[in-house]
Amino acid sequence: MVRTRILGRFGAGGPSVDTVLAEPVVRPGGRLRGEVRMVGGDRDVTVDRVVVGLVCRVDVSAVDPDDGASVEFHQHAVTGAFTLRAGAGHALPFEVDVPWETPVTEVRERPLPGMAVGVQTRLAVVHAVDETALDAIRVAPAAVHERLLLAFTRLGFSYRDARIRDGRLDGVAQRLPFHQEVAFRPPESYPGWLTEVGVAVVADRAGVDVVLGLAGRPGGRVGRFRVGHADGSDWPAVLDGRLRELLAGGDGQPGGRAGSGGRTPGRSAASARPAVAKRAWWRRRTRPVDETAGPGTHDQPGHSGGAPDGSS
Numbered sequence: 001m002v003r004t005r006i007l008g009r010f011g012a013g014g015p016s017v018d019t020v021l022a023e024p025v026v027r028p029g030g031r032l033r034g035e036v037r038m039v040g041g042d043r044d045v046t047v048d049r050v051v052v053g054l055v056c057r058v059d060v061s062a063v064d065p066d067d068g069a070s071v072e073f074h075q076h077a078v079t080g081a082f083t084l085r086a087g088a089g090h091a092l093p094f095e096v097d098v099p100w101e102t103p104v105t106e107v108r109e110r111p112l113p114g115m116a117v118g119v120q121t122r123l124a125v126v127h128a129v130d131e132t133a134l135d136a137i138r139v140a141p142a143a144v145h146e147r148l149l150l151a152f153t154r155l156g157f158s159y160r161d162a163r164i165r166d167g168r169l170d171g172v173a174q175r176l177p178f179h180q181e182v183a184f185r186p187p188e189s190y191p192g193w194l195t196e197v198g199v200a201v202v203a204d205r206a207g208v209d210v211v212l213g214l215a216g217r218p219g220g221r222v223g224r225f226r227v228g229h230a231d232g233s234d235w236p237a238v239l240d241g242r243l244r245e246l247l248a249g250g251d252g253q254p255g256g257r258a259g260s261g262g263r264t265p266g267r268s269a270a271s272a273r274p275a276v277a278k279r280a281w282w283r284r285r286t287r288p289v290d291e292t293a294g295p296g297t298h299d300q301p302g303h304s305g306g307a308p309d310g311s312s
Helices: 143-154 235-247
Strands: 016-021 031-039 045-059 068-079 082-084 089-097 117-125 131-139 158-166 178-185 196-203 207-215 221-228 286-288
Touching: 016 117, 016 131, 031 045, 031 117, 045 089, 068 089, 143 158, 143 196, 143 207, 143 235, 207 235, 221 235
Parallel strands: 045 158, 068 286
Antiparallel strands: 016 031, 031 089, 045 068, 045 082, 045 117, 117 131, 158 178, 178 196, 196 207, 207 221
């Protein structure tokens, strides 16, 4: 069991709340299970609602790495109005669908520095100011996403950083108005002009869209391809082939162009920045996301210094 911190009391003698999670790690497309446990204070209070949401920090500027917003991108109502009796305990179990596009924070238990996703519990009591607790959760990638990230390291790429970018990718159906990018430095076996490869993965129930951005020349190179969750390809070989096709001037996707003309993975030196401290974004402003907006569908199925590697 994973316990979040206790919420502050609603004034002297008010109720307190504790959120307990059933599993330490979740995956996109899975479920976050837990309980919201409340203890009444010295008087009865009317609880208007209890809500659990998922939050991440999104970079909203390509120039200023400190310009970020904490975005609540998924929300689940645990309960509506009820009376919490004085001194009484009350437990509310919940199950929250984890959106397929949820950013990942670790690969094989190794953290992606700068990445943080949180669970936010909000309790509204009639005639009192809402109380909120926000604590980090661990998000591991779906299997095909993990195999892709590990393929980079097995080809000799070194992890550079990760960020969550505001905005949408061309040619990709996104439900959320942001996407995660992981950047790698290339080994010497690739052409000298190549300085960085960024990869963005946007998942849904059927599979993942992979967008590759190559930096080092004006405009860079961008390619996109899609694979299913059960794809058992030799990922180092597949990735090497895609990258070399892009380097040779192809688009990385048979039969058509992909990803040109819009926001793409890969950054210039001017926009590069060190990884954001893991908890710095908790202090930033929070804005909700309208999950009904935007193109595409989004079905649900029922330590600092770490980086992805190929170790077991």
